[in-house]
Amino acid sequence: MAVWRQRRLEGTGRSHGGQSGNKQPADAASEPLLCRPAKLPGLVRPQRIGRAAPLAVKQVAPTIRLVEPTRRSRIRAPATPPAQLARGRHHGARHDGSRPEGLCPDLVRRINGPTADAAGLPNEAYTSERFLTLERERLFSPTWTCIGHACTVPAPGDTRPVDFLGQPLLMVRDAAARVRVFHNVCSHRGNQLVREPCHFAKRIRCSYHSWTYDLDGTLRGTPHIGGPGRHENDRFDRAAHGLKAIRAAVWMDLVFVNLSGGAPPFERHIAGLADRLHALADPSQNGRMRPAATHGSLQIDFDGNWKLVVENNLESYHLPFVHRDLNARSRLEDHYHFYGGDLFAGQGSNLYRPIAGGDADAFHRFEGWPEGLSEYPTLFPNVFIGVHCDHVWTLVLHPLSATRTREHLQVYYVGEAADDPAHDEARTKTLEGWRNVFLEDMGVVEGMQRGRASPAFLGGVFSGVMDEPTHYFHKWVANRLVL
Numbered sequence: 184m185a186v187w188r189q190r191r192l193e194g195t196g197r198s199h200g201g202q203s204g205n206k207q208p209a210d211a212a213s214e215p216l217l218c219r220p221a222k223l224p225g226l227v228r229p230q231r232i233g234r235a236a237p238l239a240v241k242q243v244a245p246t247i248r249l250v251e252p253t254r255r256s257r258i259r260a261p262a263t264p265p266a267q268l269a270r271g272r273h274h275g276a277r278h279d280g281s282r283p284e285g286l287c288p289d290l291v292r293r294i295n296g297p298t299a300d301a302a303g304l305p306n307e308a309y310t311s312e313r314f315l316t317l318e319r320e321r322l323f324s325p326t327w328t329c330i331g332h333a334c335t336v337p338a339p340g341d342t343r344p345v346d347f348l349g350q351p352l353l354m355v356r357d358a359a360a361r362v363r364v365f366h367n368v369c370s371h372r373g374n375q376l377v378r379e380p381c382h383f384a385k386r387i388r389c390s391y392h393s394w395t396y397d398l399d400g401t402l403r404g405t406p407h408i409g410g411p412g413r414h415e416n417d418r419f420d421r422a423a424h425g426l427k428a429i430r431a432a433v434w435m436d437l438v439f440v441n442l443s444g445g446a447p448p449f450e451r452h453i454a455g456l457a458d459r460l461h462a463l464a465d466p467s468q469n470g471r472m473r474p475a476a477t478h479g480s481l482q483i484d485f486d487g488n489w490k491l492v493v494e495n496n497l498e499s500y501h502l503p504f505v506h507r508d509l510n511a512r513s514r515l516e517d518h519y520h521f522y523g524g525d526l527f528a529g530q531g532s533n534l535y536r537p538i539a540g541g542d543a544d545a546f547h548r549f550e551g552w553p554e555g556l557s558e559y560p561t562l563f564p565n566v567f568i569g570v571h572c573d574h575v576w577t578l579v580l581h582p583l584s585a586t587r588t589r590e591h592l593q594v595y596y597v598g599e600a601a602d603d604p605a606h607d608e609a610r611t612k613t614l615e616g617w618r619n620v621f622l623e624d625m626g627v628v629e630g631m632q633r634g635r636a637s638p639a640f641l642g643g644v645f646s647g648v649m650d651e652p653t654h655y656f657h658k659w660v661a662n663r664l665v666l
């Protein structure tokens with residue numbers, strides 16, 4: 184089984200990270216290693232690039248509360264060096280005889296080093312389909328992962344199929360207007376149940392033998408199951424063959440699933456970010472944040488690994504060079520970075536000016552959110568949030584393959600600003616402004632992806648100041664994938 188470890192640069196005798204003399208087996212793929220449980224990443228202290236954020240909102244505190252405020256990363260050194268571990272072939276074997284895969288502890292230890300000296304994730308982390316499969320098992324499935332926006336199934340009976348990391352899922356708005364998520368497969372012969380977004384007045388019908396399910400997943404109709412005209416069968420228990428439900432939760436119109444079923448309750452999971460975005464995420468505010476009825480969503484597909492766009496979203500370093508228009512409104516010096524344990528990290532600006540252009544009062548304001556503050560938390564693993572006094576957007580990443588990703592963006596406004604035709608032009612300007620920003624980002628993300636084909640790139644280096652959020656995410660990933 185493969186082990187992703189840093190390559191050695193031919194002729195230099197130095198491994199990535201600048202440490203020499205660390206002998207690695209020539210055939211890493213054949214080396215079985217002791218499987219070690221993943222640890223939480225090391226937590227770096229919040230560091231501001233520009234001025235401190237204003238304190239008008241108690242949840243936006245100058246010292247950011249970390250979900251894990253004191254735990255330091257400790258990837259314990261193997262009790263035996265890798266060469267000895269290589270002899271323990273029985274260690275970590277699965278019941279099917281295969282061996283676990285992951286990043287070797289030595290590389291993870293280097294990734295966990297001080298930012299200015301740390302190793303970055305190797306190229307394979309951005310190019311390998313097997314690595315993406317590993318991420319599905321170890322990054323996405325164990326936690327709460329977002330699969331889309333609840334507003335895409337607005338009415339009871341609306342359904343939307345979602346292919347997430349190769350798994351067919353189905354979002355359903357049930358009769359009580361609650362969003363449920365099921366495996367999108369018929370219990371009979373495994374036909375994909377719903378292929379396109381569509382509305383079912385009462386029951387979801389399979390196109391193969393016409394079995395029908397209630398919107399809560401209960402199997403109701405099994406035509407001719409006992410022979411022509413006999414729709415029941417004594418040997419078949421309908422109650423045992425409903426749709427297979429997945430743990431799901433909706434927060435800020437985002438639909439989350441826990442594929443493994445073992446994550447903590449969602450409310451506990453999201454608490455750290457819900458506190459920070461209290462002005463928007465508090466249930467009492469639910470009715471005020473509404474999805475834009477027009478000019479409110481976009482989809483962008485790009486040739487890049489999903490982690491590259493996360494890394495790009497986390498840091499403000501590239502702002503003056505990639506987003507000149509944006510930088511003219513809010514400079515690099517106005518930005519700061521923040522960290523929320525193993526839940527989120529991001530950047531913010533103390534100088535937000537409405538992207539809609541000259542009309543600064545185009546939209547109503549979210550109560551409790553400071554006029555000049557914008558924040559862009561990345562909720563791990565795959566959600567970006569943009570918070571401003573006059574609009575909010577959320578963006579969900581769908582990894583389509585190791586080298587291709589889809590972004591779904593949805594914009595929200597306060598009250599009638601979401602659908603009033605009088606705000607149509609301002610909504611258009613806002614969406615187009617963000618489209619330009621995201622397309623500018625795509626240019627560098629695709630450039631980084633192409634760079635991952637170079638054997639001369641060994642994970643790169645981090646600025647100890649400007650790249651801290653990027654390094655933070657590398658640690659988040661690496662510590663979940665360590666062998």
Ligand code: FES
Pocket residue numbers: 369370371372373374389390391392393394
């Ligand atoms: S596969 Fe769905 S009814 Fe037969």
Ligand SMILES: [Fe+2]
Pocket residue numbers: 495496501505506620624
């Ligand atoms: Fe950017």
